[in-house]
Each structure stands twice: as structure tokens, then as C-alpha cells.
Amino acid sequence: MSLRHGTTHDVLACWFGVDRSTITRAIGEVRPLLAQRGCTVAPDVRLCTLAEVVEYLGADGRTGIVDGTEIRVRRPAAGRKDRDKFVSGKTKQNAVKSMVLTDAEGRVLFCSPVRPGSCADITQARQLGLPQLLSGGSFMEILADAGYQGMGA
Known part of the structure; x- marks a missing residue:
């Protein structure tokens, strides 16, 4: 959701009932996996x-x-x-x-x-x-x- 819709980490944390750092860590783990498969994410305003x-x-x-x-x-x-x-x-x-x-x-x-x-x-x-x-x-x-x-x- 964060990568496709640009949803902030704070919003995702609120939606899923976890701390923002958990969301940040999870996205940090997923991004390299996507990049290895050719799905690059353009840097944007965060x-x-x-x-x-x-x-x-x-x-x-x-x-x-x-x-x-x-x-x-x-x-x-x-x-x-x-x-x-x-x-x-x-x-x-x-x-x-x-x-x-x-x-x-x-x-x-x-x-x-x-x-x-x-x-x-x-x-x-x-x-x-x-x-x-x-x-x-x-x-x-x-x-x-x-x-x-x-x-x-």
C-alpha cells in the first residue's frame, strides 16, 4: 500500500495497529526484494x-x-x-x-x-x-x- 498509493508510514501504522518503526522496517525489507525482481520505486517525498x-x-x-x-x-x-x-x-x-x-x-x-x-x-x-x-x-x-x-x- 505504501509503495503503490504513497500512504505514509504513520497512516499504515495506525491502520494496522503497530508502531511506525515496524512499518518502516517491513518496507525496508520489501523494497530490495522488489528491486531484485525489476520493480524499482522512484524516490518521492516522504x-x-x-x-x-x-x-x-x-x-x-x-x-x-x-x-x-x-x-x-x-x-x-x-x-x-x-x-x-x-x-x-x-x-x-x-x-x-x-x-x-x-x-x-x-x-x-x-x-x-x-x-x-x-x-x-x-x-x-x-x-x-x-x-x-x-x-x-x-x-x-x-x-x-x-x-x-x-x-x-
Whole structure:
């Protein structure tokens, strides 16, 4: 998926529920095998961190789209500390949340690590440092829904 669609390692890690380093290692093992069989991969822009994504969007004044997504999960075991943190205030279901940043064409550039469902979109953006990165000086347009209102960037 990474080689064919250009999906970032962070997104693949989020999809498969593993650490980004596992994805990076697996792709590093597969690429030489493909190259031996004549399937070369052109070097391309690889964005691994939120700072790299913001820098990429700001370089040419591109438009980005940011939104949070909820993924339903099984209810944590009884007696687990902070069990209620997984209950989403929006859907009233047990969930984890992730912040996704795409370009104007909808290509996923960044997918944050998951947080408990009770974490607000704006809180997750602040914890990831998005307002500070956006106030860095480069001009770019970021489209966001009401969950990011008041971020001040």
C-alpha cells in the first residue's frame, strides 16, 4: 500500500495497529526484494512528522484539511483505570480518536497516534503542537470543522 498509493508510514501504522518503526522496517525489507525482481520505486517525498507535513504545505501555499476521526473499540475491561476516558462525548460510544491531515486532493499526509475517545479535536491538535507549527510564518490554508474553532492559528 505504501509503495503503490504513497500512504505514509504513520497512516499504515495506525491502520494496522503497530508502531511506525515496524512499518518502516517491513518496507525496508520489501523494497530490495522488489528491486531484485525489476520493480524499482522512484524516490518521492516522504513525510513522517506533523512538522514535515506543515512545512510541505507551507512551501507552496498549499491547502490542507484537518479533521478528527473516531474508531469504535471494545469497552475496556471492568476495573481498568480510566475506563471512562474511552467514552466519546459526541457518539456516547467507546472509541479512540486520531487526527488526520490531508492535502486538497484528499491524499493522507499525516495520521496522529490514537487517543482516548473523550479527547476533543482541538485538545489533540494542541497536544501535537499544530497551532505552534501553523504560526511559523509560511502561508497555507487549513480547512477544519467546528471541532478546531478557537485554535488561534
